[in-house]
Amino acid sequence: MNRTSASFADVAGNGLLDRRLLLKGLLGTGILVASTRAMGNDQPDWMQKPGRRAKLYGMPAAGELERTGRVALPPQLNASAPLRSLHFTPLDKLRGTITPAGLHFELSHQGIPNIDPDQHKLVLHGLVNRPLYFSLDSLERYSMSTHCHFLECSGNTTTGWQDPAPDHPLAFSHGLLSASEWVGVPLATLLDEASVLPEAKWIIAEGADSGSLSRSIPLQKALQDCMIVLYQNGERLRPEQGYPMRLLNPGFEGNSNVKWLRSLKVTDTPAMTRFETSRYTDLLADGKARQFSLKMDVKSVITHPNNSQQLQQKGVYEISGLAWSGSGRIRKVEVTADGGKSWAKALLDEPVQSRMLTRFRLPWRWVGQPAVLASRAEDEHGNRQPTRDALVAARGTNSFYHYNGIHGWGVSASGEVNQADV
Amino acid sequence: MNRTSASFADVAGNGLLDRRLLLKGLLGTGILVASTRAMGNDQPDWMQKPGRRAKLYGMPAAGELERTGRVALPPQLNASAPLRSLHFTPLDKLRGTITPAGLHFELSHQGIPNIDPDQHKLVLHGLVNRPLYFSLDSLERYSMSTHCHFLECSGNTTTGWQDPAPDHPLAFSHGLLSASEWVGVPLATLLDEASVLPEAKWIIAEGADSGSLSRSIPLQKALQDCMIVLYQNGERLRPEQGYPMRLLNPGFEGNSNVKWLRSLKVTDTPAMTRFETSRYTDLLADGKARQFSLKMDVKSVITHPNNSQQLQQKGVYEISGLAWSGSGRIRKVEVTADGGKSWAKALLDEPVQSRMLTRFRLPWRWVGQPAVLASRAEDEHGNRQPTRDALVAARGTNSFYHYNGIHGWGVSASGEVNQADV
Numbered sequence: 001m002n003r004t005s006a007s008f009a010d011v012a013g014n015g016l017l018d019r020r021l022l023l024k025g026l027l028g029t030g031i032l033v034a035s036t037r038a039m040g041n042d043q044p045d046w047m048q049k050p051g052r053r054a055k056l057y058g059m060p061a062a063g064e065l066e067r068t069g070r071v072a073l074p075p076q077l078n079a080s081a082p083l084r085s086l087h088f089t090p091l092d093k094l095r096g097t098i099t100p101a102g103l104h105f106e107l108s109h110q111g112i113p114n115i116d117p118d119q120h121k122l123v124l125h126g127l128v129n130r131p132l133y134f135s136l137d138s139l140e141r142y143s144m145s146t147h148c149h150f151l152e153c154s155g156n157t158t159t160g161w162q163d164p165a166p167d168h169p170l171a172f173s174h175g176l177l178s179a180s181e182w183v184g185v186p187l188a189t190l191l192d193e194a195s196v197l198p199e200a201k202w203i204i205a206e207g208a209d210s211g212s213l214s215r216s217i218p219l220q221k222a223l224q225d226c227m228i229v230l231y232q233n234g235e236r237l238r239p240e241q242g243y244p245m246r247l248l249n250p251g252f253e254g255n256s257n258v259k260w261l262r263s264l265k266v267t268d269t270p271a272m273t274r275f276e277t278s279r280y281t282d283l284l285a286d287g288k289a290r291q292f293s294l295k296m297d298v299k300s301v302i303t304h305p306n307n308s309q310q311l312q313q314k315g316v317y318e319i320s321g322l323a324w325s326g327s328g329r330i331r332k333v334e335v336t337a338d339g340g341k342s343w344a345k346a347l348l349d350e351p352v353q354s355r356m357l358t359r360f361r362l363p364w365r366w367v368g369q370p371a372v373l374a375s376r377a378e379d380e381h382g383n384r385q386p387t388r389d390a391l392v393a394a395r396g397t398n399s400f401y402h403y404n405g406i407h408g409w410g411v412s413a414s415g416e417v418n419q420a421d422v
Numbered sequence: 423m424n425r426t427s428a429s430f431a432d433v434a435g436n437g438l439l440d441r442r443l444l445l446k447g448l449l450g451t452g453i454l455v456a457s458t459r460a461m462g463n464d465q466p467d468w469m470q471k472p473g474r475r476a477k478l479y480g481m482p483a484a485g486e487l488e489r490t491g492r493v494a495l496p497p498q499l500n501a502s503a504p505l506r507s508l509h510f511t512p513l514d515k516l517r518g519t520i521t522p523a524g525l526h527f528e529l530s531h532q533g534i535p536n537i538d539p540d541q542h543k544l545v546l547h548g549l550v551n552r553p554l555y556f557s558l559d560s561l562e563r564y565s566m567s568t569h570c571h572f573l574e575c576s577g578n579t580t581t582g583w584q585d586p587a588p589d590h591p592l593a594f595s596h597g598l599l600s601a602s603e604w605v606g607v608p609l610a611t612l613l614d615e616a617s618v619l620p621e622a623k624w625i626i627a628e629g630a631d632s633g634s635l636s637r638s639i640p641l642q643k644a645l646q647d648c649m650i651v652l653y654q655n656g657e658r659l660r661p662e663q664g665y666p667m668r669l670l671n672p673g674f675e676g677n678s679n680v681k682w683l684r685s686l687k688v689t690d691t692p693a694m695t696r697f698e699t700s701r702y703t704d705l706l707a708d709g710k711a712r713q714f715s716l717k718m719d720v721k722s723v724i725t726h727p728n729n730s731q732q733l734q735q736k737g738v739y740e741i742s743g744l745a746w747s748g749s750g751r752i753r754k755v756e757v758t759a760d761g762g763k764s765w766a767k768a769l770l771d772e773p774v775q776s777r778m779l780t781r782f783r784l785p786w787r788w789v790g791q792p793a794v795l796a797s798r799a800e801d802e803h804g805n806r807q808p809t810r811d812a813l814v815a816a817r818g819t820n821s822f823y824h825y826n827g828i829h830g831w832g833v834s835a836s837g838e839v840n841q842a843d844v
Contacts, residue, residue, distance in 0.1 A: 111473030
């Protein structure tokens with residue numbers, strides 16, 4: 001074990017170190033044992049008696065359940081939509097890239113319907129030669145493909161549009177973002193079976209919630225990679241994710257991945273539903289509406305450190321975060337510790353998958369001085385995460401959705417972490 | 423959409439079709455809608471009223487919880503080990519490759535200890551210059567890597583050694599097998615910090631359960647890729663998986679991945695503990711013991727169809743299953759429908775990761791006649807899953823662990839599925 005291939009010298013301002021050091025191990029925080037003999041005799045209470053049996057469906061440790069639940073929107077912020085259910089993923093408490101299904105973010109405008117899977121049907125109709133319907137059992141007969149993809153609400157990080165942005169906890173500012181292994185039937189298979197007519201251009205997807213949430217999806221996207229998802233992280237889809245079946249449009253904004261999917265109507269024009277006109281549409285600076293902005297932009301955020309913690313001691317830390325793009329794979333993530341003056345390339349954890357969360361990491365030596373940390377991502381098509389200024393120059397300040405500007409954390413001399421401009 | 427690149431003609435005996443048909447979609451089972459107008463008016467009960475709010479920690483739908491829980495060992499089979507907790511993953515009910523943490527298999531010889539994470543310590547001692555201990559908080563400061571890996575008990579599929587093998591449900595015969603995204607601190611990092619002495623060859627890992635389960639791990643493996651795991655599928659490790667920390671030895675038999683890890687002692691010889699002498703050791707035909715058989719062999723099983731279902735109608739089915747190897751990536755899986763007379767190459771779902779479950783798929787036309795389905799896997803190092811006969815010729819019949827012979831399903835003319843010899 002040696003570290004000759006990477007130097008402990010800074011590779012960018014304010015203490016950023018070479019990413020290859022992560023492969024070698026960093027200076028650690030293990031505490032020297034005064035007497036190994038003493039350690040061996042120190043058998044804790046839980047070793048003195050047999051343990052319990054496991055349950056048929058396991059749960060997190062009790063303390064972790066309390067510490068790491070989803071985060072609900074405070075009631076006063078939900079007053080305008082009393083039927084809405086809205087919960088954020090606690091990104092500050094999680095590691096890796098997969099989100100456990102129980103902690104996946106959810107936004108259900110009319111609440112979560114209690115569907116009988118044996119009665120539920122999906123109809124495929126409109127501009128097709130053979131209108132069809134499918135039960136859960138009949139879909140189980142099809143060939144199923146497996147893909148890891150993120151889902152992000154287009155309203156995620158909406159507070160970035162505000163100047164100054166409020167210092168919300170990471171879960172509130174970025175937690176409408178999760179990722180899963182999804183298994184389902186390619187929509188192209190069902191469209192092939194129904195035999196789509198030549199004039200078809202769109203598909204109107206409708207959910208079986210009491211609000212019939214409906215969105216128009218380009219037929220081209222549907223033929224390319226949309227899925228009717230039945231399984232999430234190995235098991236059947238969860239109720240708040242659309243049980244027994246949902247639409248998945250990889251890389252498209254969350255609400256277009258219609259949950260509790262009951263109808264797919266093939267049409268020649270979009271439906272201009274409530275959820276693509278009064279909502280999920282942004283006004284540009286000239287007052288024109290930016291509509292069908294379905295694809296999620298390239299984006300990243302540092303999850304560790306974050307503003308729910310405080311650095312306790314000087315030394316080397318791992319800066320770790322997530323990057324993603326609705327267009328494809330992440331190609332590069334850069335990190336700054338001096339508020340954007342200099343940047344260093346982060347390590348990307350393998351496998352880097354298309355339209356999936358990618359974990360990036362970089363070592364950083366904190367010397368007890370103020371710092372401003374931030375990350376910026378670039379995808380395989382050359383799309384780059386913009387500064388807030390560049391984003392506002394392009395889109396104005398009338399927007400609510402699709403904020404993807406660079407996000408910063410300020411670290412004070414005493415180790416406190418707060419949202420910061422970059 | 424056309425299927426010109428792949429023919430519907432058989433590629434192997436008894437109805438096996440070209441794997442490329444899966445990318446095009448198969449002849450489906452959608453039911454023709456008599457009247458689309460009628461479908462539109464058919465709003466089910468759950469669309470008539472608002473739904474419920476989500477919980478802070480979500481759970482499967484009630485019906486799914488009953489249908490898809492872990493499978494417990496029948497009490498009469500557990501009589502000899504009353505403290506043991508043993509649960510199987512319901513592979514027949516799952517899809518994809520990730521196992522939800524709540525359905526991960528578990529075998530806890532003395533039950534699951536109720537550990538206070540704030541009091542738990544990991545000691546690293548023995549042949550090192552600097553004996554160290556680590557709390558959960560101190561490990562959180564380290565650089566963490568993320569890897570998807572399977573875990574398999576070496577006693578999984580033990581009934582394959584019996585002749586004839588009993589027709590146990592798939593969960594019993596193969597369900598001591600699961601896979602997760604694991605996040606943790608590379609053990610090499612901690613060993614580097616402790617400064618290992620030149621004469622060191624082994625590490626004795628000990629758990630904080632009441633039985634102090636202990637295993638000897640070669641130092642070479644520890645330096646290569648072992649991890650101290652803190653997170654599973656994004657969230658903190660579950661109690662039955664070793665909360666707050668476990669050892670992970672990618673590709674090695676389940677019990678060696680010591681849970682509730684409390685001590686790592688660096689030594690020059692293995693400890694010859696109870697769990698590597700009286701257990702987890704097989705007798706060869708000549709009576710000699712096969713010891714430290716830590717690496718799991720290449721293996722595969724068809725999960726769909728399986729013996730908890732019956733084929734209801736003639737037509738095209740997707741044969742789907744899992745393949746894995748403790749040595750690296752799966753290179754190839756072949757499927758037979760005629761009991762091994764002819765074989766066809768299955769599609770492998772991407773990404774194929776080292777020492778991770780790989781999902782394979784192949785279309786099959788069932789004409790209502792008897793068939794014997796089976797799969798055989800090969801890994802990137804050329805290791806091949808043997809027939810039962812070849813395995814017995816090499817290892818005798820005194821073994822209990824490490825059975826990896828080819829597994830077959832017989833399909834009767836009426837569509838019943840049962841375990842079958844190949």
